[in-house]
Amino acid sequence: MNKNQSVDGPTRVAVIGAGVAGLTCGGALARAGFDVELFDKDERPGGRLATHRVDSLRFDYGAPFLAADSTLGQSWHLVDKSGSVKPVRVGMPDMNSVARELARDVAVRCGCQVTGMTRLQGRWHLGEMSGQIIGPFDWVALTMPAPQVKLLAPMLSARIASVRMNPCWTLMAAFGEKLPVEFDTISFNDPILARAVRETAKPGRVTRPEAWTIYATPDFSRAQFEQPAGRMAAALLQRFGEAMGFGLALPRARYMTAHRWRFARVATPLGEDYVLDPQQHLALAGDWCVGDGVDAARRSGAMLAVALARRGGRN
Ligand SMILES: Cc1cc2nc3c(=O)[nH]c(=O)nc-3n(C[C@H](O)[C@H](O)[C@H](O)COP(=O)(O)OP(=O)(O)OC[C@H]3O[C@@H](n4cnc5c(N)ncnc54)[C@H](O)[C@@H]3O)c2cc1C
Known part of the structure; x- marks a missing residue:
């Protein structure tokens, strides 16, 4: 058993958003032994790496x-x-193929728009557009643009209010x-x-x-x-x-x-590599955390994966 597992099995992480940040984070966590599932509302992974x-x-x-x-x-x-x-x-x-390159090691569920999140007995359950409930997950990482994060995780709105x-x-x-x-x-x-x-x-x-x-x-x-x-x-x-x-x-x-x-x-980034809320087991990543562009998204996703892997298990 590695440190990313417990007696109940590997730590389950839901990554919402399969753009560069989500794919980078999810791929790194999967390689570190986490049980990772990515969700994206679009028909293909890639987000703004679009063709x-x-x-x-x-x-x-x-x-x-x-x-x-x-x-x-x-x-x-x-x-x-x-x-x-x-x-x-x-x-x-095409540019979207870069996303396919990043998606090699992870399961991505496309065409799945997450519309709500509920925490029950310390674990997250995701609500999908069709009404389906998916979970439970130990951690949820949101990797969409900051204004869309606020819709799903209003409790973190104040923390990312400066992003434009x-x-x-x-x-x-x-x-x-x-x-x-x-x-x-x-x-x-x-x-x-x-x-x-x-x-x-x-x-x-x-x-x-x-x-x-x-x-x-x-x-x-x-x-x-x-x-x-x-x-x-x-x-x-x-x-x-x-x-x-x-x-x-x-x-x-x-x-x-x-x-x-x-x-x-x-236009205005947060100026942090990622956001982590250890009490609620919620995390945020995306270009807007670090700066602008694909490299910023990649750095944010990679640094969040390092932070979660360091915490290990269900802590
Ligand atoms: C027109 C344009 C030009 C650009 N030019 C450049 C450039 O020249 N150089 C450069 O480096 N960068 C450029 N960029 C920026 C670059 O594309 C982004 O910085 C990078 O792709 C962001 O990746 P991300 O993972 O942070 O976010 P995104 O790619 O936005 O990924 C977020 C994902 O979350 C998904 N999502 C959102 N809400 C939900 C939900 N509720 N449920 C499920 N899924 C959800 C979205 O479908 C999306 O796939 C440009 C972007 C655009 C749009």
Whole structure:
């Protein structure tokens, strides 16, 4: 019997949220001998490491790439507007595959939205959208964006009240012909558009039709948050044509769709690796604990796993 077990068997941990933080935490706990189950409301693990698939096209409409020093994905050199070549890493054949890489060692129950949590005789029971009750668990780790944590664990709301997250409208557009520019990514100095990435330049992707993902600024996304997706797609495409200098000469989009991220990027992080409540056996992790981005999410999930493994057993 290792220290993560008791006479009743291994310590049972529920991780709610199978994004980078949840998968990193859950995988490490599973390898340390915990009995871990991950739950995610989406159909696939990955969270904001998201890929939209249309026939053979792939749009990485969450994080487009990872930092060059990440140990995930494969290396790629992207060319930016100034012509400089920047090393980054990307998932193959898409960014969501990075999540599949992280999900190797853990059981993930997808399509399972947790709507409530009850603690009975010192153990947690989760309520699912369909009305099913799942449990009992010795510990629950919540790894969704901070504002969503507050819905499930209002008792920890005050502790994470300082965290702020920004929304992001994202446009995915495919064109019949290659856009006549030499670069694969551009950061705009624009009130509406933040940046654009040529999806079809990434390694392992089909090269036709030409596909771009275009990200709106936080201010624009917030101001236009309630607009219908169709209207946003048209507005962002028009602005993209203008900002790229094509104007009306922008080739006709053969496909386009817009996605609205309510909690896309972290504006104000908590400034702690994770949150642990030893009395209630509740823990929190996510990018927003540490900073912004995939590496912050990974660090938070990994550090929480270390902290729980140190506690061991049912303490
Ligand atoms: C548009 C955009 C652009 C980005 N660009 C970059 C970039 O260039 N570089 C970079 O490093 N990062 C970027 N990021 C940020 C990066 O994607 C995130 O930092 C990282 O993926 C966060 O991982 P996470 O595990 O903390 O959270 P998430 O990925 O949000 O995972 C949380 C999971 O919890 C699930 N969930 C929520 N509530 C429930 C519930 N009640 N029941 C069950 N499941 C639930 C969600 O479905 C989700 O899968 C970008 C993100 C977006 C959206």
